[in-house]
Amino acid sequence: MATLTTPISEATIRALKVGDEVHITGTLYTGRDAVHKYLHEGGQLPPEVKLDGGILYHCGPVMLKQDDGTWKCTAAGPTTSIREEPYQAQVIGDFGLRGVIGKGGMGEKTLAGCKEHGCVYLHAIGGAAQVLAECVTRVKGVYLLEEFGSPEAIWELEVVNFPAVVTMDSHGNSLHREVLAASQAELAKRL
Amino acid sequence: MSALLESLIELIRRTSAELPDDVNAALVRSLEQEKKGTIAESALKIIERNIELAKRKSQPLCQDTGSVIFYVECPLGLDQITFEETAREAVKQATKRGYLRQNSVDSVTGKNDGTNTGPGAPVVHFHQHRSAETHVRLILKGGGCENVGAQYSLPAEKLHANRDLDGCRKVILDAVLQAQGKGCGPGILGVCIGGDRATGYEFSKQQFLRKLGDRNPDATLDALEQDILKTANELGIGPMGFGGKTTLLGVKICAANRVPASFFVSVSYMCWAYRRQGLTLNSDSSIAGWLY
Ligand code: SF4
Numbered sequence: 001m002a003t004l005t006t007p008i009s010e011a012t013i014r015a016l017k018v019g020d021e022v023h024i025t026g027t028l029y030t031g032r033d034a035v036h037k038y039l040h041e042g043g044q045l046p047p048e049v050k051l052d053g054g055i056l057y058h059c060g061p062v063m064l065k066q067d068d069g070t071w072k073c074t075a076a077g078p079t080t081s082i083r084e085e086p087y088q089a090q091v092i093g094d095f096g097l098r099g100v101i102g103k104g105g106m107g108e109k110t111l112a113g114c115k116e117h118g119c120v121y122l123h124a125i126g127g128a129a130q131v132l133a134e135c136v137t138r139v140k141g142v143y144l145l146e147e148f149g150s151p152e153a154i155w156e157l158e159v160v161n162f163p164a165v166v167t168m169d170s171h172g173n174s175l176h177r178e179v180l181a182a183s184q185a186e187l188a189k190r191l
Numbered sequence: 192m193s194a195l196l197e198s199l200i201e202l203i204r205r206t207s208a209e210l211p212d213d214v215n216a217a218l219v220r221s222l223e224q225e226k227k228g229t230i231a232e233s234a235l236k237i238i239e240r241n242i243e244l245a246k247r248k249s250q251p252l253c254q255d256t257g258s259v260i261f262y263v264e265c266p267l268g269l270d271q272i273t274f275e276e277t278a279r280e281a282v283k284q285a286t287k288r289g290y291l292r293q294n295s296v297d298s299v300t301g302k303n304d305g306t307n308t309g310p311g312a313p314v315v316h317f318h319q320h321r322s323a324e325t326h327v328r329l330i331l332k333g334g335g336c337e338n339v340g341a342q343y344s345l346p347a348e349k350l351h352a353n354r355d356l357d358g359c360r361k362v363i364l365d366a367v368l369q370a371q372g373k374g375c376g377p378g379i380l381g382v383c384i385g386g387d388r389a390t391g392y393e394f395s396k397q398q399f400l401r402k403l404g405d406r407n408p409d410a411t412l413d414a415l416e417q418d419i420l421k422t423a424n425e426l427g428i429g430p431m432g433f434g435g436k437t438t439l440l441g442v443k444i445c446a447a448n449r450v451p452a453s454f455f456v457s458v459s460y461m462c463w464a465y466r467r468q469g470l471t472l473n474s475d476s477s478i479a480g481w482l483y
Pocket of ligand 1 (some may be wrong): 077126127128253254255256257332333334335336337374375462463464
């Protein structure tokens with residue numbers, strides 16, 4: 001199994017193909033609906049957020065503030081990605097993302113963006129909130145918390161061996177497209 | 192704190208953190224069936240680990256703790272008003288304790304007051320019976336899987352589905368195909384053939400109260416359940432839609448009368464994080480036993 005350590009080079013990403021399992025170690029930034037809309041409309045990122053060569057995670061984590069003021073992540077499963085389809089390809093290109101993590105897969109526009117800019121879609125296990133929260137070793141920071149609220153803010157997470165599967169690669173292949181077509185054909189035989 | 196309040200909070204905790212035995216067993220079986228070394232197998236292994244961790248830490252299995260739906264079977268004379276008020280309070284307390292995520296949003300203003308209560312939240316269904324016992328069942332229904340539910344009106348021309356059992360079979364399998372892995376499969380289908388638009392979905396959800404291993408007492412519906420389960424698992428959609436042998440863990444179908452002009456087939460989809468539990472209350476409202 002490949003380990004991806006952020007920041008990730010284009011060559012590393014281009015070597016990945018659909019069906020590869022990976023473990024991610026380094027930094028993930030969360031971003032979901034509000035962040036994508038904000039970036040799409042030209043919103044500026046705080047200087048601490050370094051998306052170049054990085055990974056964006058479609059996730060609204062459950063965070064608890066500790067007595068010493070630090071944050072603890074108690075649940076961190078993926079949310080449905082397809083809602084970001086209108087924005088994702090542009091965000092990948094504008095910010096130099098090498099990976100997007102979520103669940104359910106994304107569409108043709110994002111697939112084309114992955115191919116053009118050298119990025120992959122990584123599918124995390126939906127519902128595995130506890131396993132994935134255990135991979136978060138530290139909450140390094142939070143940005144746009146006031147503006148967007150906790151689930152929608154950008155959380156900077158330090159992760160170790162975060163498991164995911166490449167379901168859309170940078171060569172135009174999508175496991176979601178493949179499985180849909182194959183299952184459609186199988187169903188047709190059984191009707 | 193009243194005994195009823197305490198019992199209901201414990202019901203919520205246990206439902207959120209622990210999968211019922213029948214669901215666990217079905218997941219273990221599906222893990223054995225998946226080919227070794229596939230991503231389907233890996234996905235199920237992570238799911239297994241998640242189930243174990245959530246139980247041990249008494250933390251929500253999934254961060255989407257879903258819509259909170261109570262089903263109460265009660266003797267004649269139970270004070271339903273007090274019961275419902277207590278259920279709402281239990282939801283608030285369970286949210287404070289972190290058994291439920293702050294998960295309920297005002298649909299007009301978009302505000303989330305963090306209590307998980309409001310119009311239609313939680314839902315409490317009462318059903319009187321002649322026994323002296325009170326059974327309280329709870330389902331936490333996640334949003335991702337709710338979004339892939341579907342209601343068909345027969346005839347459905349595009350699917351060549353007529354107003355007969357074969358037509359029902361076609362649309363139910365279409366729902367499985369459309370869902371792919373988006374409802375966090377392997378999933379469980381609850382289906383209602385007939386009814387109106389509201390009762391169709393209502394009854395389809397009630398099918399989730401059945402145990403996975405039970406058999407439908409109606410031979411025709413039983414045959415349809417077995418057929419859909421087998422066929423769906425031949426489609427190769429697999430856990431999370433990664434491809435593989437386990438697309439569904441179970442199919443439960445009921446029928447309700449319809450008016451001649453309508454023929455609905457309502458399909459609800461439950462994710463692998465099938466949070467359903469129930470208890471029987473003692474006369475002092477403490478917990479007498481668990482139903483699943
Ligand atoms: S569909 Fe179920 S397992 Fe998936 S995120 Fe929603 S509640 Fe969790």
